[in-house]
Amino acid sequence: MTGPDWRPRLIALDIDGTLLRWIAGAGASQEEVTPAVHAAVQRALDSGAHIVLASGRAPHNMTVVADMLGLHDPGHPDRAERLWIVAANGAVVLRYPPMEVVYEETFDAGPAVHAVLEAHPTALVAVEERGLGYRVTAPFPEGELGGTETVVDSVDELVAHPVSRVIIRDPAAAVEDFIALVDQLGLQGTDYAIGWTAWLDLAPVGVSKASGLKYVADQLGVDAADVLAIGDGRNDLEMLAWAGRGVAMGQAVEEVKEAADAATATADEDGAAVEIDRWFGEAAVRRSGEMGA
Numbered sequence: 001m002t003g004p005d006w007r008p009r010l011i012a013l014d015i016d017g018t019l020l021r022w023i024a025g026a027g028a029s030q031e032e033v034t035p036a037v038h039a040a041v042q043r044a045l046d047s048g049a050h051i052v053l054a055s056g057r058a059p060h061n062m063t064v065v066a067d068m069l070g071l072h073d074p075g076h077p078d079r080a081e082r083l084w085i086v087a088a089n090g091a092v093v094l095r096y097p098p099m100e101v102v103y104e105e106t107f108d109a110g111p112a113v114h115a116v117l118e119a120h121p122t123a124l125v126a127v128e129e130r131g132l133g134y135r136v137t138a139p140f141p142e143g144e145l146g147g148t149e150t151v152v153d154s155v156d157e158l159v160a161h162p163v164s165r166v167i168i169r170d171p172a173a174a175v176e177d178f179i180a181l182v183d184q185l186g187l188q189g190t191d192y193a194i195g196w197t198a199w200l201d202l203a204p205v206g207v208s209k210a211s212g213l214k215y216v217a218d219q220l221g222v223d224a225a226d227v228l229a230i231g232d233g234r235n236d237l238e239m240l241a242w243a244g245r246g247v248a249m250g251q252a253v254e255e256v257k258e259a260a261d262a263a264t265a266t267a268d269e270d271g272a273a274v275e276i277d278r279w280f281g282e283a284a285v286r287r288s289g290e291m292g293a
Helices: 035-046 063-069 110-119 175-185 209-220 234-242 254-259 271-280 282-292
Strands: 010-013 050-054 083-087 092-096 100-104 124-129 133-136 148-151 166-169 190-194 199-204 227-231 245-248
Touching: 010 209, 035 050, 035 063, 035 271, 050 063, 050 209, 063 083, 083 209, 092 209, 110 166, 110 175, 110 190, 110 199, 124 148, 175 190, 175 199, 190 234, 209 227, 209 234, 227 234, 227 271, 234 245, 234 254, 245 254, 271 282
Parallel strands: 010 050, 010 227, 050 083, 133 148, 227 245
Antiparallel strands: 083 092, 092 100, 124 133, 124 166, 166 199, 190 199
8 A cells, every 4th residue: 555655666667558559450559658758757767766667578679668768878877777677478587788688487388379279270379589579370460579570380389398478369359259268278387468459478377577576676675565567458467466556557458457556547648657747746756845844
């Protein structure tokens, strides 16, 4: 619970649908940070807060957003330290720049992938190819993955070795189909997150954005109670529940809003900036000064 004098020491930010606006009718976001969001993040940094990006994206698709936000500046004494980034829904934790994976969880994805494909035999499957893009069974809809896509001969080739994350996408299905499917299958030995469309992320058991963020918070000496987390998707559920203050974006589905402590405006209305400025905007800084007087 947060009180009137509470202020986050660490801000965990989802990317797509939180920092970046969704493209209407597409499964991708606009690769552009609005001036309002950029300014709010800068104010939080100037106040000494840690900013940690936490996304289902692969690492190479997250560092570009860190650059757009200006999170690292070797010429700025308070921003010269390398960033912490939580990628692949918590399965990969890295420092940047330069990119260095410092923690990774992997699992045998074969059984779960084959179980899903029995119900959706034409679904697309992807596994990250570190630093390059993805290895896929067939091309994904344009803009959904980011980076290069290398088509392989078979699913078995993709999951022949332990992986940190598998993406299964069925453009011919609906998100409700995948929700019903995972309830039916159980997917023993695997955790999962369902996206806005018929998109399924498979991960090692116990791995989520929350677990990745806990690893980072422990390194920084920050308690979960001092974390503000903002997100909009089902893969943010654990993160929003773990943080001292979890905030859902205005366009989030009801399940996500129920897991959060509060909701902010939509991404199109710069909801992330609205929530950050609640604690680091001019009014918040003035209020903090009055309380300390």
